[in-house]
Amino acid sequence: MHNRLGGFSMADTGVVETLLQRIEKVDGGVDSPGVAASLGVDHQVIVGAVKSLQALGDVISAELRSSKHWELTEEGTEIAEQGSHEARVFNSILLEGLPQAELMKLSFGKIGFSKAMSNKWIRVDKSYEGGPRIFRTVESIEDQVREKLLLVKQGNAAQLDEKEKNELKKRKLLAEVTVKSYWITKGGSFSTTITKQEAELTPEMIATGSWKEKKFKPYNFEAMGVAPNCGHLHPLMKVRTQFRQIFLEMGFSEMPTNNFIESSFWNFDSLYQPQQHPARDQHDTFFLSDPALAHEFPLEYLERVKKVHSEGGYGSQGYKYDWKMEEAQKNILRTHTTAVSARMLYKLAQQEKFTPVKYFSIDRVFRNETLDATHLAEFHQIEGVVADKDLTLGHLMGVLHQFFTKLGITKLRFKPAYNPYTEPSMEVFSYHEGLKKWVEVGNSGVFRPEMLLPMGLPEDVSVIAWGLSLERPTMIKYGINNIRELVGHKVNLQMVYDSPICRLDS
């Protein structure tokens, strides 16, 4: 049979039709619960019919109404059938009484007991031999609670006053239920015949030309489509890619930083950081137990480093302490990628003729620290180095300015600072519009001659360098407060899925 209503299930068809017919007959409108009752179907079925009709356009107009009425809860229904707990307690006490222990075993015992006691229907004789025993105090009782509930069940809730209803509500026997119903009236384009809107344009329709007579359901451009399966890049790595871009755009070459392990010599000694320095402590650095010592060093260079630490030279007074080989041999997890910069500068110094260079690196470093919301044992350091003749502090500021401009930071200020291997050293501050304050964004300096000259670099060559962490700008950009939510295996992958593209300069 040709189904005019296309898409509807056979069960619904009848309901919708009947509903339309009802509405047609009536002058005003119909009330959905009423229709449901007369058709003998669940109210929800009528609601379904109403919604499908609404989807077709202006056929009907349905006004949402809500009304409250009282209903028995599950417990309430149980009581209505079997009587209230206290009544059942009363009824289970025979003439000779009932031991309290036994009563408590019954399902209604506990609640019923206390209620019955407060109604003064029963009494307890605590001194009875064999244990406390309960006796009736009155001959018979009226189970008022049950009666009230029965009234409600029969639909006569109105006969109870507010106070009684609230009391029963407190005991969780009655519940106030909001019923949403529809007042349905004829709509602008009312008719008892329904034409369903088509959802798809099929080739047959085009071929036969039948599309001219059909009504089409409008596209819902607001609907969220099915998300396609896709992969995701980690936000920290996205920021890393952007920084790499910035350096490459500025003509900086990438240093080979693929070694997490470094000897103390390259990590500290070659950088003119003394062996007694606190940063070389057990507390700050990860020392290796296996492999514990490094053995291959450019020996001539090592001797020069030893001399400049312990005696001075190259215009320096030196630190004047006993420089120990064993200390330099200790293997560690590198604490900064400046160790790699040192290696690169040494290599540069071995060239026949000096050529200026610009190097950068962005890689992982390790610190042996107590962990908290902003500190991890491993994180990423960004470092830039420029080596050329006659570079000045002004040049360093210029490079920093160019670098930070690419990050969208244009207001910079510099503060004198101290690092063991740079002199002068500057902390870089930028103005934070939100906090209305100058915030540190990096650290920089000119490498000391005691570091460069033993390598063999010409005297007029200056090396300027700066660094910052990768995690901090990422956390600010992506609004993450706890570093453990960004890095590591305990990260919520949803964060990775949802992280937007990284645009550093806006």
Next chain:
Amino acid sequence: MVLKAELKSTNRILAHCCRQLHSTFRVLFSLTWLGLSANMPTVGVKRDFLFKALGRTYTDEEFDELCFEFGLELDEITSEKEIISREQGDSKASGASDVILYKIDVPANRYDLLCLEGLVRGLQVFKNKLEPPRYRRVSPDSGGPQRLIITKETAAVRPHAVAAVLRNITFTQERYDSFIELQEKLHQNICRKRSLVAIGTHDLDTISGPFTYTAKAPGDICFRPLNQTKEYTATQLMSLYRTDSHLRHYLPIIEDKPVYPLIQDSNGTVLSMPPIINGDHSRIRLQTKNIFIECTATDLTKAKIVLDIIVTTFSVYCAQPFTVEQAEVVYPDGKTCIYPELAYRKEKLSAEFINKKVGISESTERIAQLLTRMCLLSQPTGVRDEIEVEIPPTRPDVIHACDIMEDAAIAYGFNNITRTTPPTYTVANQFPLNKLTELLRQDMAAAGFTEALNFALCSQEDIADKLGKKISQTRAIHISNPKTAEFQ
């Protein structure tokens, strides 16, 4: 009145919060490169005393700005009450002092700025309010210098010692507190928690030289230590101080040695048992007029620096300011040295050197003036653009001409230097491994994989036990000092 006070405190709280936020950012940034800022010592000074000594008052912003220029950081503005309140709760704080304290962060290599007197000296000279003081070592008015005789037993545990005397000094409570604080700061900083150098200061009028620096077996040492009422042997002291939150950290320095260092006077009175504790007998009080200072050490260079710093800083309160009375130290082999060294070193450099390195162009005279403002008294020599710089004993951090150059730049003002672009022409190259990685990452994500960022550090369990492998078969490296069992 009430409203104004409230507004003020709200401002202060806001500023405090800003500072807290700021320092959180700051810590992570600076910790990551060159990792030293975390070790910046903090000096607490009473604001009003500081301003009095500086000769003028500043608003918080003005002082913050001054610190920024000079290379200090005004880390926190607080009061004793606030500190106690924050650490132990408001109830414990009632009755504590409301006096405003400035907490100033000082660069780790500026031992001369570790107390109010040092800061004042540095800032006054910087602002041209004071000439750099000239420190002199003098002989005693009568009699010979105090003598400290080192015996050979010390060689096993703590071989070096230096000494000096501050004559006719006048203490007030603040000066006294500052004196004690400076010693503590030096102990924490250059002395590497007393392991390299330990400082002892004594009331010279309660003891009589010559003094002996020796080392004895723990059982043979017995004296009444500072703040105690009875005598203890050294062995007993080790157990006594094991629970002392401050001193227990220093016990391991000498604990296992066969002999412990000991300084006594000619009557056998114990001055101190370095590096643990001084004797109570020779303790310094407010009324003390003459101080005997001794520093024992495993590193002689540092001991000399420490002594110089203490005596130069506090000689300002002596009847003859900036003079220090010498003391003689006699080594086991008979060699004698006079301390404090108070060495003034001269270095010559050219104005061109400074101008070129910093990127400015100042006249020779002007540069000499800039350096003098940093306590480096300088004069043009008259030979071309040569300048002779005198490095005082208060600046042991100046070990190369580049240190002098930095000071010139600071006096000039970093932010006054013109920014220029280096003319360095380079063609950039990517590291091949990283280049490939970047390409791979993109396509792997396009293929539907999500990038994860794991720790390199893991536990032994994670890579061996839980996978049923032997740890020796994995090519893992092992860390000798992990802080947690997660990272091995």
